[in-house]
Amino acid sequence: MKKIFLLLILIQCVVFSFAQQAKKPTLMILPSDNWCVMRYFTTTFEDQGSKVRVSDYQRAFQEDLELGPAISQVGQLLTDLGYSVKDSEQELKNLAVRNAEDENTYSKSGDVIAESPLDVLKRKSKSDIIIQLGWVVNKEGRGNSVSFTMEAFDSYTSKRIATATGISKPSGEIVPRILADAIGKQVKDFDSQLTKYFANLTKEGREIVLTVRCWSGWDEDLKSEYDGDELLDCIQSWLQKNTVNGNYNLSDATENVAYFEQVRIPLLNDKGAAVDARSFATQLRKYLQKTYGIYSKVLTKGLGETILILGEK
Numbered sequence: 671m672k673k674i675f676l677l678l679i680l681i682q683c684v685v686f687s688f689a690q691q692a693k694k695p696t697l698m699i700l701p702s703d704n705w706c707v708m709r710y711f712t713t714t715f716e717d718q719g720s721k722v723r724v725s726d727y728q729r730a731f732q733e734d735l736e737l738g739p740a741i742s743q744v745g746q747l748l749t750d751l752g753y754s755v756k757d758s759e760q761e762l763k764n765l766a767v768r769n770a771e772d773e774n775t776y777s778k779s780g781d782v783i784a785e786s787p788l789d790v791l792k793r794k795s796k797s798d799i800i801i802q803l804g805w806v807v808n809k810e811g812r813g814n815s816v817s818f819t820m821e822a823f824d825s826y827t828s829k830r831i832a833t834a835t836g837i838s839k840p841s842g843e844i845v846p847r848i849l850a851d852a853i854g855k856q857v858k859d860f861d862s863q864l865t866k867y868f869a870n871l872t873k874e875g876r877e878i879v880l881t882v883r884c885w886s887g888w889d890e891d892l893k894s895e896y897d898g899d900e901l902l903d904c905i906q907s908w909l910q911k912n913t914v915n916g917n918y919n920l921s922d923a924t925e926n927v928a929y930f931e932q933v934r935i936p937l938l939n940d941k942g943a944a945v946d947a948r949s950f951a952t953q954l955r956k957y958l959q960k961t962y963g964i965y966s967k968v969l970t971k972g973l974g975e976t977i978l979i980l981g982e983k
Contacts, residue, residue: 694751694752694753694754694864694865694868695753695798695799695864695868695871696753696754696755696756696796696797696798696799697745697748697753697754697755697756697797697798697799697800697801697822698755698756698758698761698795698797698799698800698801699741699744699745699748699755699758699801699802699803700725700727700741700758700800700801700802700803701725701727701730701737701741701802701803701804702802702803702804702819702821703724703725703802704804704819705803705804705805706725706726706727706730707725708806709730709734711725711726711727711729711730711733711734712724712725712726713725713726713729713787715786715787716784717784717786722786724786724787724788725788727758727762727787727791728762728763728766731758731759731762736845736846738759739844739846740803740805740845740846740849740850741758741759741803742846743846743847743849743850744801744803744820744849744850744853745757746850747850747853747854747857748801748857748861751857751858751861753864756795756797758795761791761794761795762791764794765790765791765794784971785970785971785972788800788972789971789972790972792825792972792973793946793948793970793972793973796825796944796946796973797825798824798825798868799822799823799824799825799831799864799868800822800823800825801820801821801822801823802820802821802822802823803818803819803820804818804819804820805817805818805819805845805849806818807845808837810840811840812840812841812842813840813841813842813843814840814841814842814845814848815837815838815839815840815841815848816837816838816845816848816849816852817836817837817838818834818835818836818837818838818849818852818853819833819834819835820833820834820835820853820860821833821834822860822863822864824867824877824974825972825973825974826876826877826878826946826947826972826973826974827877827878827974828974831863831864831867832860832863832864832867833860833863834853834856834857834859834860836852836853836855836856837852838851838852871937872937874914874915874917874934875913875914875915875917875934875935875936875937876934876935876936876937876945876946876974877932877933877934877974878933878935878946878947878950878974878975878976879929879930879931879933879947879974879975879976880909880918880930880933880947880950880951880954880976880977880978881927881928881929881930881975881976881977881978882902882905882927882928882930882977882978882979882980883926883927883928883977883978883979883980884925884926884927884979884980884981885979885980885981885982887981887982888980888981888982889981890964890980890981891925891926892905892923892924892925892926892927892928892980893925896961896962897962901962901964902923902928904961904962905928905954905958906920908954908957909930909933909954912935912950912953912954913933913934913935914934914935914936915934917932917933917934918930918931918932918933918934919931919932919933933950935947935950946973946974947970947972947973947974947975947976948968948970948973948976950976951968951970951976951977951978952968954978955967955968955978958980964980964981965980965981965982965983966978966979966980966981966982966983967979967982967983
């Protein structure tokens with residue numbers, strides 16, 4: 671009986687360990703920028719007075735007959751590997767509804783941080799990884815072949831973290847099926863790249879950018895002293911305690927601006943909720959208000975970049 675009991679405990683430990691290792695990031699699949707350009711699914715948005723051309727995902731889903739089925743087929747491949755794949759078409763519809771509201775966060779002085787449509791989508795969907803999928807159909811005598819490129823990007827840093835490319839054999843099947851079959855031959859290697867990257871995030875933390883600024887009308891600045899230390903030193907002390915392994919890099923600082931790069935934040939907070947740049951900066955905002963009576967405002971760009979402006983809500 672004792673041996674059976676010990677065996678059951680061992681099995682439970684193995685199952686629990688496997689479940690922990692099998693945790694996968696959340697994905698969202700979108701058409702690649704190159705694919706959108708080739709099929710003329712682009713639009714422009716204003717960024718600090720300049721016009722920037724970006725992919726028009728919503729129109730692509732509405733007008734292209736291949737896109738929806740292709741992304742659905744590839745999404746099923748990744749779902750079968752244990753990933754949680756968000757429905758990008760539905761997320762875009764939800765975003766269009768929410769855009770009826772004021773999407774920009776203003777200060778009392780009217781300041782705003784510019785976000786591209788993709789930044790907004792990342793922030794709203796909160797996917798860990800964005801997969802961009804593009805393909806070209808090649809007409810051949812025995813049917814069609816498909817050349818494809820699939821790339822994965824960290825939603826927080828936009829760094830490329832996994833790639834798969836290839837070309838299918840000629841087939842009489844519909845394009846989404848040909849594409850899925852071709853990707854299926856490489857999906858395990860793609861999965862391996864994603865798993866390795868996400869395992870490193872779990873250990874080292876997510877990477878974000880944090881900028882601390884001061885409102886021009888504020889009487890203090892980052893060199894003002896609180897409890898015998900300059901405010902910038904107080905902020906760095908907080909970052910040292912609240913980043914993963916104390917990892918961050920102060921790349922530039924003046925009395926009015928401090929720019930922190932490679933700020934490593936935990937994937938989850940103590941309640942098990944995902945941590946992004948906004949929630950991390952909000953923790954710092956609350957700390958500064960409670961400890962030093964400093965009011966501030968948090969502005970965000972996507973999931974991985976945030977600005978904390980001191981001196982005004």
